[in-house]
Amino acid sequence: xxxxxxxxxxxxxxxxxxxxxxxxxxxxxxxxxxxxxxxxxxxxxxxxxxxxxxxxxxxxxxxxxxxxxxxxxxxxxxxxxxxxxxxxxxxxxxxxxxxxxxxxxxxxxxxxxxxxxxxxxxxxxxxxxxxxxxxxxxxxxxxxxxxxxxxxxxxxxxxxxxxxxxxxxxxxxxxxxxxx
Numbered sequence: 203x204x205x206x207x208x209x210x211x212x213x214x215x216x217x218x219x220x221x222x223x224x225x226x227x228x229x230x231x232x233x234x235x236x237x238x239x240x241x242x243x244x245x246x247x248x249x250x251x252x253x254x255x256x257x258x259x260x261x262x263x264x265x266x267x268x269x270x271x272x273x274x275x276x277x278x279x280x281x282x283x284x285x286x287x288x289x290x291x292x293x294x295x296x297x298x299x300x301x302x303x304x305x306x307x308x309x310x311x312x313x314x315x316x317x318x319x320x321x322x323x324x325x326x327x328x329x330x331x332x333x334x335x336x337x338x339x340x341x342x343x344x345x346x347x348x349x350x351x352x353x354x355x356x357x358x359x360x361x362x363x364x365x366x367x368x369x370x371x372x373x374x375x376x377x378x379x380x381x382x
Contacts, residue, residue, distance in 0.1 A: 257364060260341060264360035264367045267334045267343050271358055275324075275373055279354075282320050282375040283307055302380040311381035316352035320375045334360065352378050 225233075284290035285303045310319045330345045341362045348355040353374040360367040 256338075257362075260337060260339075260362040261367065263334055263337045264341060264343070264362045267332075268358045268360055268367065268369050271343065271345060272356070272369065272371060275354075275356065278324065279320060279373045279375040282323060283377040300376075302377040304380060304382075307377055307380055308382065311352075311378075314351045315349075316375055316378055316381070317354045318349040320373075321347055321349050321354050334362075337362075352381075 281290060283302045283306055285301055290300060307316075310316050326347070328347050330347075331342050332345075334341045334343055341360060343358055343360045346357045346359075348357075350372075353372050356371050356373060358369045358371075
């Protein structure tokens with residue numbers, strides 16, 4: 203206040219001077235809301251990326267376990283009724299012709315039950331459940347076998363998060379080519 207002619211008058215202030223001392227409350231609130239929105243959006247995107255990565259890892263582990271299981275079964279089907287058994291499986295079997303035990307094979311071929319015979323040689327139940335090694339969260343693969351003539355139909359299901367992975371295949375033992 204200034205004193206002029208004996209009366210106190212309010213001092214007029216320059217509006218620019220008032221604005222230069224900081225931000226107003228509405229400006230601070232708007233900036234805070236924008237900053238909070240940006241931070242929350244980036245946290246959500248990071249969380250989604252981490253979830254997507256863990257789902258991809260689970261899917262890769264399931265695919266790998268299924269592939270390993272199928273390759274093991276295909277190898278067993280290739281060597282089923284191979285003779286002589288110890289020599290048939292050595293490392294240089296590709297360099298010579300593989301022969302199969304035709305005495306055992308003939309009656310199986312006549313009844314078209316090579317698939318069933320191969321399945322029984324595996325000594326496993328019709329449905330098998332195994333844990334996927336090293337999976338997190340823990341997951342399992344379930345293998346179902348269905349014999350059909352000279353073949354085995356196989357269905358492998360991996361219960362992973364968030365969805366199942368299913369592979370179906372038909373395996374015919376290589377010995378079928380030796381059927382008369």
